[in-house]
Structures are given as structure tokens and as C-alpha cells.
Amino acid sequence: MTHSRERDDPDQHRTGPGPAPPVQELLRQSGRGDRDAFSRLYDQVSGVLYGLVLRVVRDRGQSEEVVQEVLLEIWRQAPRYDSTRGGAMAWMTTIAHRRAVDRVRSAQAGADREAAAGRREVAGGDYDSVAEAVEDRLERERVRRCLDGLTDLQHQAVTLAFYGGHSYPEVAQLLATPLGTIKTRMRDGLIRLRDCLGVAT
Amino acid sequence: MKENTHTLSGAYALNALPEEQAREFERHLARCPDCAEETRGLCETTARMAAAVRHEPPSVLKARVMEEIGAVRQASPIVPATMGRSSRPHARLLAGRAAAALLVAAALVLGVLLIRTNGQLNEERVQGDRIAAVLAAPDARQVSTRVGAATVTAIYSPAKASVVVVTAGMPTAPAAHDYQVWLIGPDAIRSAGLMPDRPGPVLAGPVHAGDKLGITVEPQGGSRQPTTQPLTVVALTS
Ligand SMILES: [Zn+2]
Numbered sequence: 255m256t257h258s259r260e261r262d263d264p265d266q267h268r269t270g271p272g273p274a275p276p277v278q279e280l281l282r283q284s285g286r287g288d289r290d291a292f293s294r295l296y297d298q299v300s301g302v303l304y305g306l307v308l309r310v311v312r313d314r315g316q317s318e319e320v321v322q323e324v325l326l327e328i329w330r331q332a333p334r335y336d337s338t339r340g341g342a343m344a345w346m347t348t349i350a351h352r353r354a355v356d357r358v359r360s361a362q363a364g365a366d367r368e369a370a371a372g373r374r375e376v377a378g379g380d381y382d383s384v385a386e387a388v389e390d391r392l393e394r395e396r397v398r399r400c401l402d403g404l405t406d407l408q409h410q411a412v413t414l415a416f417y418g419g420h421s422y423p424e425v426a427q428l429l430a431t432p433l434g435t436i437k438t439r440m441r442d443g444l445i446r447l448r449d450c451l452g453v454a455t
Numbered sequence: 456m457k458e459n460t461h462t463l464s465g466a467y468a469l470n471a472l473p474e475e476q477a478r479e480f481e482r483h484l485a486r487c488p489d490c491a492e493e494t495r496g497l498c499e500t501t502a503r504m505a506a507a508v509r510h511e512p513p514s515v516l517k518a519r520v521m522e523e524i525g526a527v528r529q530a531s532p533i534v535p536a537t538m539g540r541s542s543r544p545h546a547r548l549l550a551g552r553a554a555a556a557l558l559v560a561a562a563l564v565l566g567v568l569l570i571r572t573n574g575q576l577n578e579e580r581v582q583g584d585r586i587a588a589v590l591a592a593p594d595a596r597q598v599s600t601r602v603g604a605a606t607v608t609a610i611y612s613p614a615k616a617s618v619v620v621v622t623a624g625m626p627t628a629p630a631a632h633d634y635q636v637w638l639i640g641p642d643a644i645r646s647a648g649l650m651p652d653r654p655g656p657v658l659a660g661p662v663h664a665g666d667k668l669g670i671t672v673e674p675q676g677g678s679r680q681p682t683t684q685p686l687t688v689v690a691l692t693s
Contacts, residue, residue, distance in 0.1 A: 300517070333529050
């Protein structure tokens with residue numbers, strides 16, 4: 255018998271030895287139409303998704319609308335979640351970030367918003383201003399400490415793109431830096447952040 | 456592909472690539488295991504950045520969402536890009552050592568394996584090594600067949616007496632049921648295990664000369680002998 259799951263051991267989890275992470279398991283069950291699982295998934299992830307959307311969109315009413323769309327999208331797409339391509343939380347975060355950015359880019363008043371947001375971010379990042387919103391203080395401290403370990407250009411490129419919702423050509427313009435440099439700083443900045451956070455790959 | 460495509464992983468993970476470039480990079484990911492692995496790690500990193508700005512939404516939102524999902528139809532499982540390219544419309548046998556399609560399929564499956572086995576338990580690594588050995592066997596041959604909209608591909612090495620089964624586009628098994636793989640010989644039918652939910656390869660063996668491969672839907676946990684008509688039966692030897 256070479257298959258990883260023995261026929262006579264139905265309790266063993268099918269995706270391999272050991273229990274799956276709860277969020278991933280709840281997403282998988284949601285993908286089979288299990289509303290109870292989705293309800294529990296909501297409890298676990300809505301804070302992260304709303305926090306991220308709020309960070310990008312910066313307006314509570316609009317952020318509520320966006321995060322509602324995001325959660326419906328997660329329910330709709332859950333059968334297509336493929337754990338071989340990444341973690342469940344990263345998958346949901348990506349959906350939320352894309353929706354938030356879509357909202358900002360479609361609603362933007364033009365260069366003014368970009369420039370204003372750019373100045374705010376370049377001035378040192380304002381993720382401090384959402385400190386009251388952060389429930390997981392340890393996680394926030396850890397991420398913040400690791401972000402502080404980046405070079406200024408890495409830090410600005412990464413936060414303008416992710417928290418500011420800017421595309422990399424916009425970031426290049428905001429920072430008056432060549433496209434190729436920005437692209438590279440985003441990559442080496444995230445790699446440094448990954449290693450500092452001890453993200454398992 | 457331009458040489459600097461590999462460096463787009465950071466901008467992609469930050470969702471900072473313009474739409475067209477993002478899709479182009481995704482196509483690159485499907486055939487560049489290095490970038491796929493790196494991008495996966497960087498996406499886990501941006502997920503941590505999201506977790507750092509957690510903020511609970513107003514409590515009324517949950518009731519709205521739970522009510523609305525009742526009206527939202529769920530998508531059907533997607534055909535993974537890894538198999539979509541190598542699938543064939545009809546059952547087809549590729550004998551011989553250097554069939555190009557087989558090499559492509561093997562490379563794609565290996566790409567998936569390299570990503571999957573990284574950082575996982577030894578047991579799964581060993582399984583991955585065994586699968587890789589079958590794919591690399593000089594006598595490996597490939598059979599693909601359609602099951603409805605899904606494709607089932609078997610890569611069989613007589614020398615290794617093993618077969619690797621990969622499916623694409625298979626709908627999720629009905630609630631409380633599993634797909635079970637069988638080796639069907641002239642005298643006996645042997646279980647080759649259950650198919651995992653995710654579209655990863657399954658290794659089955661030992662395969663005896665003359666065995667066919669079958670897949671059935673069985674009650675969760677599997678059966679000792681098939682209890683339903685096979686969805687497909689594939690001859691492994693010509
Ligand atoms: Zn690459």
C-alpha cells in the first residue's frame with residue numbers, strides 16, 4: 255500500500271498527516287456548501303479582511319460594502335481554492351486586497367488622491383493611526399518591527415503598494431524612482447520581511 | 456519570457472502589477488517552480504501585513520453576509536492549469552520512452568510536487584520521491600481519458616509496477632463520499648486508495664501485468680470492493 259491514506263483509517267485527514275489549519279479546513283468545508291463552516295470562517299477572518307479593506311479604502315461605509323462583496327466572493331469561489339497554491343488566509347487576503355484596490359481606483363478623484371496619499375505614506379507611514387483597530391497587538395508589533403528593518407525605499411515601496419493600494423508604476427512616480435528599481439525593492443523588501451517574520455515557505 | 460520576469464514576484468504579491476502584467480506573471484508561475492514557490496512565500500508575507508491591521512467590522516455585517524450567501528451560487532471547481540495543457544480529448548495511449556506529451560506532463564506534475572513537498576512532512580516527501588521515480592522511469596507511459604468534463608491521466612511504469620494518477624476538473628465527491636482508485640486484475644480487484652480532495656497526484660501499486668485502473672464513488676473512507684459502477688476504466692497495458 256503506497257497511498258498516503260489507508261483505507262481502513264477513515265479518521266485520518268485526507269490531505270496528509272496531521273490536522274489541517276482551522277481556517278483552511280473551514281474554507282474547504284465552505285467550498286462544499288457548508289454554511290455553518292462559513293459562519294465560523296467569518297468569525298475568524300472578517301476582522302483581518304475588514305481591517306485591510308479599511309486600511310486601503312479609508313472610509314468605513316465603503317469598506318463595509320467592499321468587505322461584504324469580498325465575503326460573498328469567498329463563498330462563491332471557495333470550491334476553487336487550491337491549497338497547493340498557497341495558504342487559505344493568503345488566498346482570502348488577495349481577494350480582499352484586489353476588491354479594495356478596485357474600489358479605490360474606480361472611485362479615485364485623480365492625481366490629487368494619489369499625491370495626498372503618497373505624501374502621507376512617504377511621511378513615515380500612518381499605520382500607527384489604526385493602532386486602536388489592532389486586536390492582535392503582538393502580531394502588529396512583530397510586523398511593524400520587521401517593516402522597520404527595511405530600508406527606507408523598501409519600506410515605502412511595500413507599504414504604498416499594500417496599505418496604500420498603489421500600483422508599482424504609481425509607486426515609482428510617487429517616489430520619483432525608476433520602475434525597475436521599485437520592482438526590485440518590492441521584491442527584496444518582501445523577502446526581507448518574509449525572513450524577519452519567519453514565514454514558512 | 457523576458458529575463459526579468461522572475462523579479463515581478465514582489466510586485467505581484469503586493470497586488471501592484473497592472474492587470475495585464477499580473478495575468479502574464481500568473482502564466483509564468485504555471486511553468487516556473489522557483490517563482491511559484493517564492494511568490495507563495497511572499498503572499499503569505501502580505502497576509503501577515505493584513506493580519507497586522509485587523510479591525511472587527513460592525514456586528515450587523517455578519518447577518519447581512521449570511522443572509523446573502525443563500526442567494527449566491529457557488530462556482531464549480533476549476534480545471535487546474537497544470538493539467539489543462541496536457542489533457543487530451545479522448546483515451547489515448549502513448550507508448551515509448553520519449554513521447555513529448557509525457558515529458559510535459561511529468562514536468563508539470565513534478566512542478567506541483569516541488570511546491571507541495573517543500574516544508575511538508577517527510578512521509579509526504581518520500582511519497583513525492585516515489586512519484587518522481589515513476590514519472591522519470593524510462594518505460595513510463597501515459598494514458599488520458601475523459602470523465603464528463605474531467606480528465607484522468609495515468610502514468611504507468613511497468614518496471615516500477617506503479618502508476619501515478621492525476622485528475623483535472625473532477626467535481627468534489629458527493630457529501631460523505633470519496634473517489635476510490637482500483638487496480639482491476641483478471642482475478643481480483645484491489646483498492647489503490649482514495650483520491651485526495653486537492654488535485655495532487657496519487658501513487659498506486661503494485662500494478663500487476665494486465666491490470667486496469669478504475670475509479671468509483673464510494674461511501675466516505677472507501678470500500679473493500681467497489682460498490683458502484685466505475686466512472687472510468689483505463690487499460691494500463693496495450
Ligand atoms: Zn520565474
